[in-house]
Amino acid sequence: MTETRTLLPHLACVKTSSEAAVLASRGDWHADLLGALKPSLQKCIRALHNVALQWDVSEIGWIDTAGMLLHIQALEQLQNQGCTVEFRGQSQDFARLYDLLQKYRMAGASSERPAQRSAIVSILDDIGKRYVGVWYTLANFLAFIGENFVHFLYSLRHPGAFRIKAIIKNIDDAGFKALPIIALTSFLIGVVIAYQGAVQLEKFGANIFIVDMIGISITRELAPLITAIVVAGRTGSSYTAQLGVMKLTEEIDAMRTMGFDPHRFLVLPRMIALMLALPLLIFFADIIGIAGGMLISNLHLNISFHEFLHRLQNVLAVKHVWIGIGKGPFFAWLIAVVGCFNGFQVARDTESIGRYTTISVVYAIFLVIACDAVFSVILTGLGI
Amino acid sequence: MTVVIKARDIVTRFGDNVVHDGVSLTVNAGEIYGLLGGSGSGKSTLLREFILLLRPHAGSIRVLDYDVMALSPFQAEQLRRRWGILFQSGALYSSLTVAENIAVMLQEYTDLSSDVIADIVHIKLNMVGLPEHAADLYPAELSGGMIKRAGLARALAMDPELLFLDEPTSGLDPVSAEGFDKLIMELRDILGLTVVMVTHDLDSIWTIVDRFAVLGDKKVVAEGDLDTVMKSQHPIIDAFFKGERGHIRSRHGN
Numbered sequence A: 001m002t003e004t005r006t007l008l009p010h011l012a013c014v015k016t017s018s019e020a021a022v023l024a025s026r027g028d029w030h031a032d033l034l035g036a037l038k039p040s041l042q043k044c045i046r047a048l049h050n051v052a053l054q055w056d057v058s059e060i061g062w063i064d065t066a067g068m069l070l071h072i073q074a075l076e077q078l079q080n081q082g083c084t085v086e087f088r089g090q091s092q093d094f095a096r097l098y099d100l101l102q103k104y105r106m107a108g109a110s111s112e113r114p115a116q117r118s119a120i121v122s123i124l125d126d127i128g129k130r131y132v133g134v135w136y137t138l139a140n141f142l143a144f145i146g147e148n149f150v151h152f153l154y155s156l157r158h159p160g161a162f163r164i165k166a167i168i169k170n171i172d173d174a175g176f177k178a179l180p181i182i183a184l185t186s187f188l189i190g191v192v193i194a195y196q197g198a199v200q201l202e203k204f205g206a207n208i209f210i211v212d213m214i215g216i217s218i219t220r221e222l223a224p225l226i227t228a229i230v231v232a233g234r235t236g237s238s239y240t241a242q243l244g245v246m247k248l249t250e251e252i253d254a255m256r257t258m259g260f261d262p263h264r265f266l267v268l269p270r271m272i273a274l275m276l277a278l279p280l281l282i283f284f285a286d287i288i289g290i291a292g293g294m295l296i297s298n299l300h301l302n303i304s305f306h307e308f309l310h311r312l313q314n315v316l317a318v319k320h321v322w323i324g325i326g327k328g329p330f331f332a333w334l335i336a337v338v339g340c341f342n343g344f345q346v347a348r349d350t351e352s353i354g355r356y357t358t359i360s361v362v363y364a365i366f367l368v369i370a371c372d373a374v375f376s377v378i379l380t381g382l383g384i
Numbered sequence B: 001m002t003v004v005i006k007a008r009d010i011v012t013r014f015g016d017n018v019v020h021d022g023v024s025l026t027v028n029a030g031e032i033y034g035l036l037g038g039s040g041s042g043k044s045t046l047l048r049e050f051i052l053l054l055r056p057h058a059g060s061i062r063v064l065d066y067d068v069m070a071l072s073p074f075q076a077e078q079l080r081r082r083w084g085i086l087f088q089s090g091a092l093y094s095s096l097t098v099a100e101n102i103a104v105m106l107q108e109y110t111d112l113s114s115d116v117i118a119d120i121v122h123i124k125l126n127m128v129g130l131p132e133h134a135a136d137l138y139p140a141e142l143s144g145g146m147i148k149r150a151g152l153a154r155a156l157a158m159d160p161e162l163l164f165l166d167e168p169t170s171g172l173d174p175v176s177a178e179g180f181d182k183l184i185m186e187l188r189d190i191l192g193l194t195v196v197m198v199t200h201d202l203d204s205i206w207t208i209v210d211r212f213a214v215l216g217d218k219k220v221v222a223e224g225d226l227d228t229v230m231k232s233q234h235p236i237i238d239a240f241f242k243g244e245r246g247h248i249r250s251r252h253g254n
């Protein structure tokens, strides 16, 4: 193994008279080792004004671009301070590297960078850009929805245009494979509700009313909401990431040039699949959630399964179940549209995939909850 | 003459697909060394083995006098600072501008002040012939040729002794390709680099490559300078150099 001996770079500075001085560089001027040297170099140079300087570089072992740049920068500064500088004992390598760097340093140096803007201007600039950006995004989002709707109508008139295989695959991904996690969350929600209710109802001896409470709250509100939130986190984010990567790798451009419209081939199958799958998932969550509640009622309030089911059939109007399931397609549409739209927003770099995936999940969950609130207001208004 | 890379009897497999079966070659200091071979003959794979991204199943590799097959993490760290690599597709960091891409190693590994780093970036950009305004662009905003140049500038950032180039001139127009070749030669002469390049470009082989190896049949079918290799009667060499394109070139050039 070649043991490269490294000598720390070092600068000796001797002022011989008021008009003359000698500088000597020694050691290896290697980028790794130079950090500490700059202050001492500066200190030495600042003291030199209008002197004739001899700079001895004969004892430099090894020098790279960074080391040479320090020499060049020092040289320029010295010349500005009215000194004359002469290198002594330059090796061939030193001279060559010096010439090379000078050549490429000067080239294109004329194009100065634009002056820095003041802080206030850049803050205002930033606010303005963001504001305009929000409007652009909103306009793009509406355009996306419109375009998507047009493609949907087209597909309705030409049913052959639906990508049945893609829809089935997406139902498998977003629906079937989500069953375990949906089962787990809705079961736990049922358990939690039953526990909380059991304590309160027991005080009044109104044990049996646990059935009404669980039946209605789960089917009408909790199952749809929890399922939609889980799906937004699981499927909405994956839609954004999938489409985002396809956008970065120019796959979407390639599809466009082959006449495969991304809306028809990518967005609609995902949207339709989710709109079909989510109501089914909600129904599944209803069953598991009620089962969770039933288990706890049995353990804590001694309501037998038979009793529970009998009561459930009497008190749970079927409209509650339908309302809960009916929210599914709306939630699904929101999740799919937000997920796909954000996927198309990805541009330029891999970081933006992460950014838009986060945005997509946050917005999807927010919109689902907002939509649920709207449902509540309207349905209450209608007295349903 | 000092040896920079010495590979002996390398065997590489991906599942059942044997890519190398006893590849041996030697790269000397200060030369521009070419790796040739058809698509899928394992040139990029061999390169990845030299730069510690892939471990061959058998054989020995020495790079800059380090035994690549038995390297401590500390030695690997040292070795990695002494080479620069231009990947086949550029592999620039997409979230950094060109200038930041070039500066990233300097910022990470040295204590240089930001004005020195800015100066170095400026010099490297000029060296590879990128215009000044390219410094603030993101990789997605560059043309194919500019990506190659930016990748080269990044590879050169730390003044490496050894430069690996995977198809540096593919995708460039003939004028740019020639300019790129000249640049590599100039850098070799001035900075004393050793260059290992994968190439399909017959012009590069004729003009700048000192010695090269031709991969085929999972082995090195010929190694040496142009004359030595051309004397070989191997059918792969014939196909490579005596095909239509090779003919035209040798009639006019060599």
Ligand SMILES: Nc1ncnc2c1ncn2[C@@H]1O[C@H](COP(=O)(O)OP(=O)(O)OP(=O)(O)O)[C@@H](O)[C@H]1O
Pocket (backbone or CB within 6 Å): B014, B017, B019, B037, B038, B039, B040, B041, B042, B043, B044, B045, B046
């Ligand atoms: N990660 C991997 N997994 C499986 N097989 C691989 C992998 N990388 C490469 N290969 C296989 O190894 C062989 C050699 O690939 P390599 O990329 O080295 O070719 P190449 O000579 O660089 O070709 P080209 O000139 O087209 O770039 C190919 O058959 C390829 O399929």
Ligand SMILES: [Mg+2]
Pocket (backbone or CB within 6 Å): B043, B044, B045, B088, B166
């Ligand atoms: Mg390759």
